[in-house]
Structures are given as structure tokens and as C-alpha cells.
Amino acid sequence: RYVPPGFAPKIGMILGSGLSAFAEQIENPVSIPYQAIPGLQTGAVSGHASLLVLGQINGVSVVCLRGRLHKYEGVEYESIRALIHIVRHLGCSMYLTTAAVGSLREDVLPGELVMINDHINFQPGNPLVGPNDESIGPRFVSMDDAYDLGLQDAMRASAKRLGIPLHSGVYLSTLGPSFETPAEIRAFKKWGADLVGMSVVPEVILARHCGLRVAGLAVVTNLAAGMSSEKISHEGTLHYGEIGGRKMAKLIPEFIKEASNAMV
Numbered sequence: 394r395y396v397p398p399g400f401a402p403k404i405g406m407i408l409g410s411g412l413s414a415f416a417e418q419i420e421n422p423v424s425i426p427y428q429a430i431p432g433l434q435t436g437a438v439s440g441h442a443s444l445l446v447l448g449q450i451n452g453v454s455v456v457c458l459r460g461r462l463h464k465y466e467g468v469e470y471e472s473i474r475a476l477i478h479i480v481r482h483l484g485c486s487m488y489l490t491t492a493a494v495g496s497l498r499e500d501v502l503p504g505e506l507v508m509i510n511d512h513i514n515f516q517p518g519n520p521l522v523g524p525n526d527e528s529i530g531p532r533f534v535s536m537d538d539a540y541d542l543g544l545q546d547a548m549r550a551s552a553k554r555l556g557i558p559l560h561s562g563v564y565l566s567t568l569g570p571s572f573e574t575p576a577e578i579r580a581f582k583k584w585g586a587d588l589v590g591m592s593v594v595p596e597v598i599l600a601r602h603c604g605l606r607v608a609g610l611a612v613v614t615n616l617a618a619g620m621s622s623e624k625i626s627h628e629g630t631l632h633y634g635e636i637g638g639r640k641m642a643k644l645i646p647e648f649i650k651e652a653s654n655a656m657v
């Protein structure tokens with residue numbers, strides 16, 4: 394009903410906290426409030442800037458989810474599922490997730506960008522629990538190649554071309570909304586986590602289930618608990634999110650062009 398005739402997006406993307414300003418870069422935007430979308434009318438969605446934006450970036454048609462749904466808000470997996478399935482339903486073959494994260498590495502500092510190359514699901518539950526719809530994807534989903542190797546190459550190449558330093562690492566997802574304790578962070582380091590956050594993983598599982606190729610890009614907003622004398626706060630997240638967000642705003646259009654050329 395709202396989709397412009399002939400609109401055939403390739404890439405769906407979601408903008409994490411502090412990163413939603415990127416949506417302003419979308420050309421010919423058509424914005425649809427989440428509340429107007431079937432499956433999202435539960436009222437569980439907090440009102441601010443929750444928009445599905447259709448448009449172009451660097452000449453490539455995209456679907457942008459501006460405003461993420463988090464489990465810690467009390468949102469059910471059904472709502473998160475509805476968002477990912479819209480991306481698939483509109484015909485996208487790729488999904489780019491962006492997020493603000495804490496860094497578990499001393500050499501990866503606030504304001505820097507990290508490409509997500511794998512994850513650890515430390516949220517209780519899995520968004521695929523329940524009856525499986527075989528028309529969408531298989532019961533048992535491989536997570537071997539959750540973060541697509543071709544898209545990782547495309548992202549690295551784009552960052553290099555622009556001269557933007559890009560780390561890569563493993564994202565561990567907590568339920569939140571409390572931040573971690575220093576003891577939890579020490580444990581997560583031993584598990585092999587480089588980054589910690591409260592989102593990404595449910596979406597990526599859903600995206601892989603419906604056959605989307607996934608790329609992930611994180612902005613470090615703080616060193617994780619116990620690693621710095623600075624206290625972790627949502628304000629700090631927004632501050633460094635903005636600094637990293639400016640780099641992201643350059644990298645994403647380049648990546649989208651590179652990825653869409655590599656995909657065809």
C-alpha cells in the first residue's frame with residue numbers, strides 16, 4: 394500500500410541507538426510508521442522515531458529500519474520477527490545490522506568501528522522457538538556463516554578505500570537493560586567475545602532463517618565494565634555513538650555500493 398511502484402530494494406538495514414541520524418541520508422524517502430505495519434500494532438513499540446524508511450543510498454534501493462525493538466523493552470519476538478520478515482518480503486537479499494557496543498578489547502576504543510564477524514547468543518531464548526513456518530526457512534538453521542564472508546570482504550574493502558580504520562570481532566548479546574558487571578565481562582572475554590551489546594543476535598538469527606545474507610557494523614561507545622575509570626552511561630553511548638556514527642555515515646554508502654555490485 395505504501396511501497397512505491399517498482400521499488401525493488403536489495404538491502405535492509407537497521408539503525409542502532411544514537412545512529413538513527415543516518416536515515417537523513419536516504420534519498421527519495423518514503424517513511425512508514427511501525428504502527429501501520431501488520432504484526433507491530435501491539436503497542437509495545439515505543440513511539441520515538443520508529444519508522445520504516447524506503448529509499449536509495451548511493452543509487453541502491455534500501456529498506457531502513459529506523460528504531461530497533463529490544464527484548465528488554467518487553468517486546469515479544471513476534472514483533473522483531475515482523476520487522477525482519479518485512480525486509481525479506483520486500484525482496485531484499487542482504488541485511489545490515491548496526492549497533493552501539495561496549496568493547497572488551499583494550500586496543501578497540503570508544504568512537505571506533507568494528508565489523509561483527511561472529512556472535513555469542515547470551516540472551517535467554519531464541520526467536521525461532523515455536524512452530525516453524527517452512528515457507529520462510531528450515532527448522533534447524535546453520536549459523537556457521539552467520540556473517541557473510543563476501544560481505545565482510547566488501548566492508549573491509551570499502552573502509553580501506555575511505556581510509557576509515559575498521560576492527561573486526563565477536564559480538565556477545567546480553568538481554569539488558571542493566572549493563573554488565575566487571576566479573577561478567579572477565580568471563581565473556583574468556584569465551585572469546587570482543588564486543589557486548591543488547592541487540593543484534595535475535596535479528597541475525599531471524600535474518601539467517603529467512604535466507605538473508607548478513608553484515609554487522611558496530612560503533613564502540615565505551616570500554617566494557619571494569620575496564621575504564623569512566624562510568625558507563627546511556628549519555629556516553631549517545632556521545633560516542635555520534636562520533637562513530639559520522640564514520641559510519643561515510644562507510645555505509647560505500648559498503649552498500651560495493652556489496653550490491655558484488656552481489657549481482
Ligand code: HPA
Binds near residue numbers: 495496573
Ligand atoms: N554493554 C552492553 N550494551 C552496550 C554497552 C555495554 O557496555 N555499550 C553500548 N551498549
